[in-house]
Amino acid sequence: MLLSGSDIIVKTLIEQGCDLVFGYPGGQILHVYDSLYKYQDKIEHILTAHEQGAAHAADGYARATGKPGVVISTSGPGATNIVTAVATAHLDSVPLIAITGNVPTYQIGSDSFQEIDITGITLPITKHNYFVNSVESLADILREAFKLAVSGRPGPVLIDVPKDVQEAMCEYEEKAPITPEERFPAKDIRIKEAAECINSCKRPYIYFGGGVLSGEAQDIMLELAEKIDAPIGCSLMGLSAIPTDHPRFLGMQGMHGHYASSTAMNNADCVIALGTRFNDRVTGDVSKFATYTKVVHIDIDGSELSKNVGANHGLRADIKLSLEKILPLVKQVNRPAWQKEIEKFKAEEKANADTREGMTPSNIISLLNTYINENTPVATDVGQHQMWAAQNLIFRKSRKFLSSGGLGTMGFGMGAAIGATFATKERSVLITGDGSFGMSLNELATATKYNVPMVILIMNNGVLGMIRQWQTLFFDKHYSNSILDRKSDFVKIAEAFSAEGTRATNLDELKTAFDKAFSHDGPYVIDCIIDKDEVVLPMMAPGSSMNEIITEVEAEK
Amino acid sequence: MNRYIVAVLVNNQFGVLNRVTSLFRRRQFNISALTVSETESNEFSRITVTFEGEEDNKQQLINQLYKLPDVCSIKELNNDNSVSSELLLIKMKNDPATREDIRAAADAFKAKSMDYSRDSIVFQLTGDSRRIDDFINLMRDYTILEICRTGIVSLEKGSSTIRKVTNL
Known part of the structure; x- marks a missing residue:
């Protein structure tokens, strides 16, 4: 079958069992988007607000299922926008396939509009990457990418496809989905x-x-x-x-x-x-x-x-x-x-457990535990809320905790939760902080556009809590640039994006909010107000050892 | 600190050298010399890395190299199991006062004179790295204008080849 390079990309994705991709169109990837249009009955494309959100969503999809997530973006800024997400997947060994467009091969190296050396940029943060020179090699490179992404220790693979390669015609022959490399026991x-x-x-x-x-x-x-x-x-x-x-x-x-x-x-x-x-x-x-x-x-x-x-x-x-x-x-x-x-x-x-009553982090997560079920994917962003979630969440099934561990990427959770819901068809939960949410709240647009059932729990303390905790402990309480004082109203933000939301200042209000959120058809934002001096304990100070675990911190009064 | 020589057989494609050296850079491996060339087959290039460090660092370097899909096989080479050679070009100031001394030293090392002008002499010397170091050290008594050395190339003794090495 004689097909264009862009058709081959989409056909090969379908051939490899991919029926859902995340992405954002742009000049040098338009041919692929035309092919996605052509094959839309076989493969769905989720349009996000930002390429980073798309790549985190593909990552969340992969974490929730173990199958490779696929993200598509254009050249230049489209490609650089996925860099943080690719690095996130790399550090956490997540199988991710990133497909970027690039300027035509005859323009490569001339600093043309929206040209960027994305294979060079992502060299240290991918398992492997490819710059596709000829349409003849395209299908096999994609298959190899799928194989690499899931074999051995999984990881992200990026494929950079110049525009003329997307346009060029070539024979395409459908092949069977790849099988991961065989695994062996030790000698x-x-x-x-x-x-x-x-x-x-x-x-x-x-x-x-x-x-x-x-x-x-x-x-x-x-x-x-x-x-x-x-x-x-x-x-x-x-x-x-x-x-x-x-x-x-x-x-x-x-x-x-x-x-x-x-x-x-x-x-x-x-x-x-x-x-x-x-x-x-x-x-x-x-x-x-x-x-x-x-x-x-x-x-x-x-x-x-x-x-x-x-x-x-x-x-x-x-x-x-x-x-x-x-x-x-x-x-x-x-x-x-x-x-x-x-x-x-x-x-x-x-x-040493925290037995205080009221709106404490452990009480909040414990209450959340009564609403999630064994199939609920829970994503987090990065900071204090992430650690509270990790310490207190109760899981019953695998692949339900989605968190950026290695890279510690604030702004990861929103995309990841969206991706996890698309992957599992389950209502997802995002536990985030006011700082982290500020980095990715644009993806509320995606959540409402696709009416993604998700509960967004913002543990809002008005500060960058983990930074503050370190400044309290190690920097003489010099709260340098960690007090947000932003005056953002997250409930109004939710409404402006056509989502719903409410504020909770005590556990009763939180319970009412959860009742609504977990029966709501679509994204629901809970602005959950906590004290700015809540700390994550226990804590092993950086460079110290397990003999020196900090179990209490004098509260700031 | 020990010195290790590691031969790496890689796919002969553009960008592969960059992948290998980028790995050394980001993991801060202390590379003292690196040579790259095509091999008996145009499918493969051979990279010879001379590396200083501890046994652990060397093992980590080899383990990290194995993770690159373009790396086909790796072999550690040492003086006992391999022959190594390096080439030096050295440009000396041609001063009548020292000319004879320099020539005598060059003759002793069997360094070949490659270029001779009124103000300069270029010698070529091949041999193991120690021999080349010794010659350079000797030349430091005079005026060295420029030095260029290739880094080590190394082959295993006997009939076995790097291609026969199977992945660990």
Whole structure:
């Protein structure tokens, strides 16, 4: 079949099982938009307010489903506008396909209008990228991009297609959807060594990250925990992989993690790290991190092994397949002494828990927990609200927590929540702050245009809360540029975008607001007023260790 | 600090060298020399990286390189398992007072005179890096006008080739 390059792009997307793309048109991608028009019965396009929102939406789509999300934008500013979102996906290993238009090949390199070297710009923030020189290579490059995005450790792939390549004609032959590269367990000898290490320890601890979600290793991990009688904690990226109320689960660990999980990891004599990378937000000062602990580390990406924390047993392999081989080799044991210690850590955590009444962050999220169901995707932005959400949300099913962990992108959540709703057909929740929401509230236009059922909970404290918290603790309360004092009325903003909204200043009002929001057909904004001096606790100060967890901060009066 | 030589076989396409060097830059690997050329097959280019650091850094460098889809295979080379060579061009000031000393040193090293003018002499020397360092150090007693060296190229001894290396 003789087709134009732009038709080939759209046909190949359809061939690869993509029926929904996010994007924004522009001069150098017009041919592709004409093809999207042509094939609109087979592939839907969601028009956002800004390319960044489109790319975050594609990212949210991918996080919620595990399938690659696709974003399309034009050259120049269209391409640079997706850069933050591509980097966000890269740091969190999200499969994302970004297709950008560019000026015709004969104009490349001449600084023509809206020309930008987007493959150069995105080199360090993509798994791989392509500049397509000829229409003949286009279909196979797209297929390869899909394969790369989902194989091994997932990640974003960008394809830059000059306008003349979109226009040129070429034979197209439909092919089957790609299959991801085959995954392998670790070598038997490595499996045996790892199992021996686990068998020889007395206080094992399982620490997992996003790799367990993308490798679908939850069930086998829980079996292992059961057999070796180990507690489990996770990084921010691991949240929602196992049910929050699972008896072995101590919660997220790290800078703002649960006291019990951070302390348990620090007291373990063997950490079994699965699909995680010992990020500085988890370890604090690496030199003081779990000093006497043996580390068994399994990751599909070999470069993560011994990158941040030295692994005694580093297995570059698929987690699920490796654990399936390790499981029969480990001894079934009960560890009453270790469990007793864990219970002690849990009790200490409980003693330090925030039990205040009223509009406190934990009460707000706890109330929200009674409205969401097991299928509700919850997205966050970045800051205090993100940590409160991570600490207090209750998940029952995987892929329900969508948060920018690695890059920490304020403005991520709005697009991500929209993308997640399109992907799952479920009402999504966005937990955001007044600062973060200010970075992406333009996407309310998208939410109302498509009547996306979503609850937007703005934890509004009038300040950049996390910045303020650090300034309180480490900068002598010099609140430099962290007091917003914007006088924005988020309810009126919602109404101006043709959404609905209400303000909640106490828990009763919040309950009424949730009642309305969760039965509303479309986006609903809740401006939830909280105190500016609420802090995220516990906290491990940057560069400190897990022995030095801050559990209280004197309130500013 | 140790010195490592790593040979990398990559797809022979434009932009691949940029991908490799960009990786070194952003991860702040301390590269002391880099050579690139086509190989026996026009499908592949060969990059030889000379790198100073610790064992961990080297392993991280290799692991990161393996993540680039354009990297086909990687082989670590050392003095025991490989032959290495480097080429130096050095331009010396041609001063009657030192001319004979410079020529004597060049003869001792079997450096070849490539250009001779009233004010300058250009020598070419090939050999391992140590030999080239030694010659340059000797020349520092006189006036060096310009130096250019290629960086190391290295091949494994015996019949095995880099293409036979399978991914870790």
